[in-house]
């Protein structure tokens with residue numbers, strides 16, 4: 001599970017109300033199901049189920065659970081459907097061990113095979129942790145040693161909380177997923193994030209990767225699987241809960257733009273066999289459609305250029321709201337990719353139903369497990385971007401483009417090469433979202449904040465990027481922003497250019513000469529040229545330096561524009577997370 005929320009409590013108070021409140025404070029991290037387990041005189045008692053916390057709170061009566069030691073979880077599903085059995089906590093065969101987990105266990109299939117005599121209840125990767133601990137206990141190890149041994153077998157990333165009937169303690173471990181300790185005067189908290197317990201204490205201990213922690217009535221002991229026994233300093237949190245949810249940033253939009261260093265890497269963490277099978281389906285299909293709205297449509301357009309240029313494969317790109325005009329082309333041999341981060345966009349769902357009615361096969365590219373699109377598609381790929389709170393799509397857009405790129409490479413049977421190219425992208429994205437880049441773009445925003453119009457031009461892949469950039473700017477700053485294919489300027493839009501008209505020009509090595517020639521048409525009419533490119537060119541009045549990444553340009557080149565759009569909104573006194581008239585998911589036709 002990625003981007004889930006976990007919280008544990010051991011102390012003097014009844015655990016269930018505290019854990020329930022803690023889950024509600026973590027709801028921004030994931031919310032398709034929730035659950036809780038506590039230690040009581042009868043052993044482990046638990047409640048868990050699919051649905052938002054408010055819905056299942058009434059149905060499951062969490063606060064009936066007695067006991068002052070407990071663990072809880074709310075889920076953003078990445079493995080296994082959204083249903084009661086896949087909700088955390090998960091258990092060993094005898095239900096005397098309970099665990100909650102945030103992260104992805106990459107070797108869970110092999111581990112499950114090695115535990116073939118165990119009875120697994122769920123489809124999740126996480127459940128294997130409880131059975132591993134059980135297996136180690138049966139070898140005579142103590143709970144702590146069994147836990148450490150189990151954790152050391154895991155590949156991937158994890159933040160885990162575990163309890164065992166008849167042992168008054170909580171064990172926890174982290175690698176690659178966040179975990180902090182909260183120290184209150186009445187008890188100790190273990191959680192994915194500080195907002196879960198901030199109302200009870202501001203004293204925190206930040207755990208490091210490979211830390212394993214034992215928390216019992218005597219306090220905390222920290223053992224690092226690499227360094228051995230360690231102690232970690234106690235810090236005091238300065239932020240309030242809302243600021244912490246935003247990672248200390250002023251808005252979710254900026255937090256989610258910066259998360260792209262991680263989310264782009266997560267998007268391509270796909271089961272290679274699944275990707276290969278989808279590539280084979282594309283080869284066999286008689287007609288392939290990419291369908292989406294807004295940013296998702298732009299990702300489809302970028303995908304179509306990649307499929308054409310890289311894999312010499314033709315796909316039809318259609319706005320979901322226009323798809324009905326093409327239904328006479330649909331047959332049982334047609335393959336339709338429905339792209340939607342929310343998985344609830346009514347236009348996309350209507351297109352999916354149209355395709356299904358004609359017997360076509362539908363593959364979803366979606367961020368939310370359990371959404372309508374995951375239920376109505378024949379198959380789906382998850383973007384693993386985690387919840388996107390800002391109304392604007394930023395990290396989910398680049399995740400969609402990353403997945404399209406992966407599929408294009410898979411058509412060439414160059415999956416591994418694509419994964420390696422993305423790994424090399426990590427530092428580029430880190431630098432593009434750095435404080436220095438954000439300050440540099442703020443200076444440009446100050447120059448543009450009072451403009452009435454901003455135009456963007458690009459050719460090929462960069463035309464899709466220009467369209468997405470225009471959407472970002474217009475929907476968050478309310479400045480009229482419009483994108484054109486570079487070659488189209490002379491067919492009309494050039495009439496719009498006056499002295500000082502700002503035009504953002506996306507330059508790639510591949511079409512540098514032609515797009516710079518289009519830019520010179522603008523410059524000759526007095527336009528203000530903002531160049532996005534790996535090299536400075538004489539014609540630029542303002543240069544935004546980005547690395548030349550070839551097929552991956554659509555991912556790197558949109559990031560400065562996401563930041564620019566954000567800065568424009570803030571300079572104009574607007575709330576970037578909630579633009580007027582817009583909704584995060586458009587569930588009406």
Ligand code: AGP
Pocket residue numbers: 293294295296339340341342343344345348391392393394471472475583584585586
């Ligand atoms: C993009 O910033 C907007 N939020 C909007 O265009 C969005 O991309 C569109 O509504 C599609 O949403 P979906 O990906 O959830 O289907």
